[in-house]
Amino acid sequence: MKRSTIFSGKYRLPAIAAGLLLAMTACTKNFDLYNTDNTGIPDKMLEADFYNLSYLKTATMAIYNFSGGGDPNSFQVQQNLNADCFSGYMASPTAFNGGRNNLSYFMMSSWNGEAFKVGYLSVMGQLAKLRASNIPKDFPAVWAVAQIVQVTAMSRVTDIYGPIPYSKAGTSKTSIDYDSQQEVYTRFFKELDTANITLRDFISSGKTLPFKFGDFDLVYNGDFTRWLQFSNSLRLRLAMHIIKADKATAQAEAEKALDPAKGGVITSNDGNMNVKVVGAGYTNPLVFIAQNWNDIQINASLQCYLTGYKDPRLAKYMSLSTDASIPKQYVGLRLGSITSSNSKSDxxxxxxxxxxxxxxxLNTPVQLMTAAEVYFLRAEAALNGFNNAGGSVQEMYEKGINTSLDQWHAADANYINNSTNTPDAYVDPKNTQNNIDTPSHVTVKWVESATIAEKQERISTQKWLAMFPEGQEAWTEFRRTGYPKLFPVVNNNSGNTIDSKIQVRRLPFPQNEYNTNGAAVNKAIGLLSQPADNGGTRLWWDRP
Known part of the structure; x- marks a missing residue:
């Protein structure tokens, strides 16, 4: 099979290699026929825009995958029935595959490749087209934003699978090698270095663009200073991801991110990284799935933390039950409790x-990073003795809570000082077999004399509450820190590959990669913490 290639600077995206396409029955000589985004914007529309900058819009939307036409099937299996549920935020009442699916740890190969496909086709593929234009040379600040978008998206992909094709993605070789996750992270930091320098130079120059970049910027309306602050905040997030695997690099990158001379981080809610919903037929896919398909509910873990703490965000995050057979209440659903014996109406x-x-x-912007998360990251940086955190651990922790409450217009002066409320035990009003004791006894109020582990649990638990509903990063943080403590799955159908207490650590590599890039996949398995391509294998940064 002949593999055509698009060449675009450092990276070249293959037509079929490295799993960039779904399995196909015929060869193709034209990469562009298949290198199309998952959001449904046709190339004809994109070509009409100045410098094809709609490729950047498409890639930005694809981070979270705004499937077009009111049909977010792709997002549903890219994230919603994976990370959103593994994070303790969501659970589904639908008995997909007779209840034997990812939510009961029976890992569905038909679901598990979607995040990979979207990352390469809808993000890297679109940005490769942009790179092939004159944008990087003529308007480097715009290209810097594109680099930040790519790191944002692909950091999520590597945090799902571990090793991925990155430095060699786009070569025309039959087998596209995977980079170890450590190598991928190293490259992320270098790409953010380049973007940071470019943005700071452009901002300090006082120059303006000869076109309205805000028309193509779905996040900050063309404000490069905001992009610079998000870039630094993203660097801080990625630095803290690797703190157990490589603390020296984590510290160096975190301190660089927090260095005021580098442009600063997000400090207020008007700097939150929220992707706008634009275009006919486009909706917030999470809301669509909940509202129109009734395929996703609140997870019991989230409910028990919110109700137990009497959290002022409770009524913001979740609705009261609508089942007439039970008293109206805030009640979540335990993961893995749906089996073949359940009907959706249950x-x-x-x-x-x-x-x-x-x-x-349906028009709520998609939240990818908030000022509150950044304050909690700074609290953890201070807890580890890193420089430039900007305050004490307690100050950053409390600032994170209050910033989140402000974001949700749920101010409550008493919440931050509550030293008695703890997460609730779970009581299923329909099935007592799902009942389980409280997952944690940690309280909200900061306790300076507490152990390091307890301080970490407070920071991580409140960060988790503040990041809702962004389940991909919440799942990463749960795996990285072990917090918050989540209820174990009710039914574990993993065949002993996933420990119910440790929970899901990654998704297996896509089946299409085995079909089209098998030799490289088998090498990549050797780059994992153990040579087992299953949901129980830890990633490089995921240390006990």
Whole structure:
């Protein structure tokens, strides 16, 4: 099979190699026929835009995967029925595959390749087209934003699978080698270095662009200073990811991110990284799935933390139950409790993301990073003795809580000082077999005399509450820190490959990669913490 190639500077994206396409029955000589995004924007529309900058819009939307035409099937298996549920945020009342699916640890190969495909086709593929234009040379600040978008998206992909093709993605070789996750992270930091320098130079020059970049910027409306602050915040996030695997690099990168001379980080909610919903037929895919398909509910873990703490964000995040057979209440659903014996109507009336009161709508921007998360990252940096955190651990922790409460217009002066409330035990009003004791006894109020582990649990638990509903990063943080403590799965159908207490650590490599890039995949398995391509294998940064 002949593999055509698009060449674009450092990286070249292959037509079929490295799993960039779904399995196909015929060869192709034209990469561009298949290197199309998952959001449904046709190339004809993109070509009409100045310098094809809509490729950047498409790639930005694909980070979270705005499937077009009101049909977010791709997002559903890219993230919603994986990370959103593994994070303790969501659970589904639908008995997909007779209840034997990822949510009961029976890892579905038909689901597990979607995040990989979207990352390469809809992000890297689109940015390769942009790279092939004159944008990198003529408008380097715009290309810097594209680099930041790529790191944002592909950091999520590597945090799902571990090793991925990155430095060699785009070569025309039959077998596209994978980089170890450590190598991928090293490259991320270098790419952010380049973007940071470019943005700072452009901002300090006082120059302007000869076109309205805000028309193509779905996040910051063309504000490069905001992009610079997000870039530094992203670097801080990635630095803290690797703190157990390589603390020296984590410290160096975190301190670089927090160095005021580098441009600063996100400090207020108007700097949150939220992707706008634009274009006919496009919606917030999470809200669509909850509102129109009733395929996703609130997870019991999240419910028990919110109700136990009497968290002021409770009524913002989740709705009251609508099942007439039980008293109206805030009640989540335990992961893995749906089996072949369940019909969808059994649990569809439990609490969902709160679209009923208009807190979440089909036009709600997609949240990818908040100022609150950054304050919690700074708290953890201070806890580890890193420089430039900007305050004490307690100051950053409390600032994170208050910033999140402000974001959700849920101010409560008493919440931060509560030293008695703890997460609730879970009580399933329909099935007592799902009942389980409280997952944790940690309280909200900061305790300076607490152990390091307890301090970490407070920081991570409140960060988890603040990051809702962004389940991909929440799942990463749960794996990295072990917090918050989540309820174990009710039914474990993994065949002993995933420990119910340790929970899912990654997704297996896509089946299409085995079909089209098998030799490289088998090498990549050797780069994992153990040579086992299953959901129980830890990633490089995921240390006990």
């Amino acid at each position: 649990y569809v009336g439990y609490s969902a993301i709160n679209y009923q009161d208009g807190v979440f709508t």
